Amino acid sequence: MSDELKHHLQQHLLFARLTPAQLDRAAQRARLLKLDEGQPLFAQGDPADRFFYVVSGQIKLSRLSPEGNEKVIDIVSAGNTFAEALMFLEGPAYPVNATALVPSELVSIDSRDFAAMLRDSIDTCFLLMGDMSQRLRGLIAEIDNLSLQSGTCRVASYLLKMAPEDEDQFRLDIPKGVMASRLSVKPETFSRILRNLQDSGILSIKGAQVTIHDRDALEDRAEGLT
Amino acid sequence: MSDELKHHLQQHLLFARLTPAQLDRAAQRARLLKLDEGQPLFAQGDPADRFFYVVSGQIKLSRLSPEGNEKVIDIVSAGNTFAEALMFLEGPAYPVNATALVPSELVSIDSRDFAAMLRDSIDTCFLLMGDMSQRLRGLIAEIDNLSLQSGTCRVASYLLKMAPEDEDQFRLDIPKGVMASRLSVKPETFSRILRNLQDSGILSIKGAQVTIHDRDALEDRAEGLT
DNA sequence: ACGCCACCTTGATATTCATCAAGCGGCATC
DNA sequence: GATGCCGCTTGATGAATATCAAGGTGGCGT
Numbered sequence: 001m002s003d004e005l006k007h008h009l010q011q012h013l014l015f016a017r018l019t020p021a022q023l024d025r026a027a028q029r030a031r032l033l034k035l036d037e038g039q040p041l042f043a044q045g046d047p048a049d050r051f052f053y054v055v056s057g058q059i060k061l062s063r064l065s066p067e068g069n070e071k072v073i074d075i076v077s078a079g080n081t082f083a084e085a086l087m088f089l090e091g092p093a094y095p096v097n098a099t100a101l102v103p104s105e106l107v108s109i110d111s112r113d114f115a116a117m118l119r120d121s122i123d124t125c126f127l128l129m130g131d132m133s134q135r136l137r138g139l140i141a142e143i144d145n146l147s148l149q150s151g152t153c154r155v156a157s158y159l160l161k162m163a164p165e166d167e168d169q170f171r172l173d174i175p176k177g178v179m180a181s182r183l184s185v186k187p188e189t190f191s192r193i194l195r196n197l198q199d200s201g202i203l204s205i206k207g208a209q210v211t212i213h214d215r216d217a218l219e220d221r222a223e224g225l226t
Numbered sequence: 227m228s229d230e231l232k233h234h235l236q237q238h239l240l241f242a243r244l245t246p247a248q249l250d251r252a253a254q255r256a257r258l259l260k261l262d263e264g265q266p267l268f269a270q271g272d273p274a275d276r277f278f279y280v281v282s283g284q285i286k287l288s289r290l291s292p293e294g295n296e297k298v299i300d301i302v303s304a305g306n307t308f309a310e311a312l313m314f315l316e317g318p319a320y321p322v323n324a325t326a327l328v329p330s331e332l333v334s335i336d337s338r339d340f341a342a343m344l345r346d347s348i349d350t351c352f353l354l355m356g357d358m359s360q361r362l363r364g365l366i367a368e369i370d371n372l373s374l375q376s377g378t379c380r381v382a383s384y385l386l387k388m389a390p391e392d393e394d395q396f397r398l399d400i401p402k403g404v405m406a407s408r409l410s411v412k413p414e415t416f417s418r419i420l421r422n423l424q425d426s427g428i429l430s431i432k433g434a435q436v437t438i439h440d441r442d443a444l445e446d447r448a449e450g451l452t
Numbered sequence: 453a454c455g456c457c458a459c460c461t462t463g464a465t466a467t468t469c470a471t472c473a474a475g476c477g478g479c480a481t482c
Numbered sequence: 483g484a485t486g487c488c489g490c491t492t493g494a495t496g497a498a499t500a501t502c503a504a505g506g507t508g509g510c511g512t
Contacts, residue, residue: 063366065374066449073366088356095366118352125351126344130314132358139365140289140299140321146372147410148291151469177489184373186470191491207478223292377499402460415499417461433508454512461506468499476491482484 002027008055008107012081014131017123026117029110035059035100048092050108051084057104060178061096072181075101075174085132087111101174149224151185155193156221158183159203159210168212176208197221228253234281234333240307240357243349252343255336261285261326274318276334277310283330286404287322298407301327301400311358313337327400375450377411381419382448384409385429385436394438402434423447 006027009015015023035041035057042048044063052059059076073096076082086092092111118125145154158179163170172179180190197203202221203212212218232253235241241249261267261283268274270289278285285302299322302308312318318337344351371380384405389396398405406416423429428447429438438444 063370063374065370069374071370071373073369085355085359085362088352088359089363095363119348122345122348122351125348125355126314129311129351129355129358132355132362133311133314136311136358136361136365137315137321139362139369142369143299143365143372144289144291144297146369147297148289148295175489187490188471188492189469192469195491412500413460414462414501418499421461456510456512458509459507461504463504464502466499466501469496470498471496472494474491474493476489478489479487481486 005030005032005107008032009053011079012053013127014081014084014124017127018117018121022117022121026109026114029113031108033106033108035104035106037100037102039100041098041100041106042094044094044097046094048083048086048089048094049111051081051087051111051114052098053081053107053109054078055105055107057106058101058174059104059106060099060101062099062181063096070181071184072178075178075182081131084111084128085135087115101178146184151183151189152193152196153222153224154183154185155190156197156218159212160215160218160222163210163212163215168215170210172208172210231256231258231333234258235279237305238279238307239353240310240350243353244343244347248343248347252335252340255339257334259332259334261330261332263326263328265326267324267326267332268320270320270323272320274309274312274315274320275337277307277313277337277340278324279307279333279335280304281331281333283332284327284400285330285332286325286327288325288407289322296407297410298404301404301408307357310337310354311361313341327404372410377409377415378419378422379448379450380409380411381416382423382444385438386441386444386448389436389438389441394441396436398434398436 002024006023009023009027009030015026018026032055041052041059054076056078058078059082060072061074061076061082062070062072064070074082082098083094086094118128145157149157162172174182176190177187180187183190185193194205197218198205200217202214202217203210205211228250232249235249235253235256241252244252258281267278267285280302282304284304285308286298287300287302287308288296288298290296300308308324309320312320344354371383375383388398400408402416403413406413409416411419420431423444424431426443428440428443429436431437
């Protein structure tokens with residue numbers, strides 16, 4: 001049982017530099033959990049004493065406005081961790097809601113315990129700092145996107161990011177409504193933007209199936225050149 | 227000379243847990259620099275091999291869109307560091323522009339050197355991780371603000387954050403145009419929002435001098451209750 | 453004190469996007 | 483196969499904010 005956990009954890013960079021003894025200890029304190037589709041993991045404001053590694057599935061991180069509007073901050077997919085940066089705060093509370101988009105398996109790790117172990121693994125500290133650094137860069141890019149770019153730009157660049165390099169055809173792996181919120185547009189607007197891109201002959205969409213016809217034009221849209 | 231630098235650095239948490247020898251070494255490799263009003267420090271995309279501590283003045287961090295629009299990400303004031311999180315990235319490039327808003331003094335520190343020193347000061351690692359953690363939380367709050375709140379909300383909460391707890395009168399310490407960009411509204415819109423708040427009797431503004439008449443009402447606006 | 457310049461304000465208009473309301477279509481259930 | 487639900491789409495309208503275009507206004511140097 002603990003072996004299965006170890007096996008999972010070893011997949012992730014954060015655990016790569018631990019000694020076997022440390023990994024054992026981490027695995028002993030870790031728990032495997034399964035979530036159904038739509039099942040919440042934690043809510044914004046809950047005390048944050050654990051962080052998570054996604055073995056399989058997709059976890060939606062979102063925030064709720066007082067009026068009840070939801071903004072999806074990110075979708076975490078298999079092989080990634082989340083909430084690990086909270087380990088270092090004083091009275092840590094999760095700043096977001098976490099919900100499974102599809103049936104998912106997670107490993108949950110005790111933050112305090114892991115932090116204690118970090119003191120004996122400076123290499124892991126550095127890995128973790130690199131990780132946080134990238135997240136910071138990502139969030140700054142996100143803010144840039146939100147304040148400097150139109151909805152169309154955001155949709156276009158997201159599609160480009162989703163699309164495999166060498167293949168013009170692919171499937172959207174998350175519901176359009178969720179994707180819309182991720183990009184900070186309403187579902188209606190998202191739909192219209194996609195329609196617009198189709199009418200311009202840049203791509204076509206059938207359900208979740210996307211076919212890009214003119215990648216260059218799509219890149220232009222992503223840059224904001226009408 | 228190096229003593230002056232040491233004195234400055236000791237003010238900041240990041241250097242609090244270094245041994246005297248480590249602090250000496252950091253100070254030797256550090257440089258003091260002065261910027262005139264409006265003088266750029268680095269540009270978005272420049273190779274990022276140093277980070278900075280603000281001794282006095284204000285540094286504006288901003289991003290530029292392809293069309294030339296500027297979005298102010300943050301204003302760093304005396305006693306704070308910035309760009310330290312880039313230390314852990316591979317081919318680090320500054321993700322923002324940095325410019326002095328007023329004549330400023332900075333200490334610049336060699337990232338690679340400091341990172342090397344970090345290996346011998348796990349305590350400092352933890353301080354740094356706490357620091358990054360807070361920044362992450364701040365950026366998430368920022369994204370929340372941008373996508374879930376109106377311009378008026380953002381202005382109202384910013385004013386509340388600026389205002390001293392116990393005093394209803396204070397001065398805006400940065401130009402309104404810069405503040406507008408910080409809050410992701412155009413200067414015209416910013417001006418109109420302020421006018422609106424004045425017309426509602428919530429506050430009055432004369433130049434940079436702000437007087438809050440009804441703090442409760444301002445808090446309501448900040449929450450989005452019209 | 454004068455004039456200049458940068459910053460801010462104000463007004464009129466245009467654009468983007470949200471909201472409201474309705475219809476469509478697939479998919480699961482019965 | 484009918485029923486109903488949910489997610490998506492489409493249309494019509496409205497609100498928030500940007501843009502364009504003129505004025506203020508204050509600070510600063512001469």
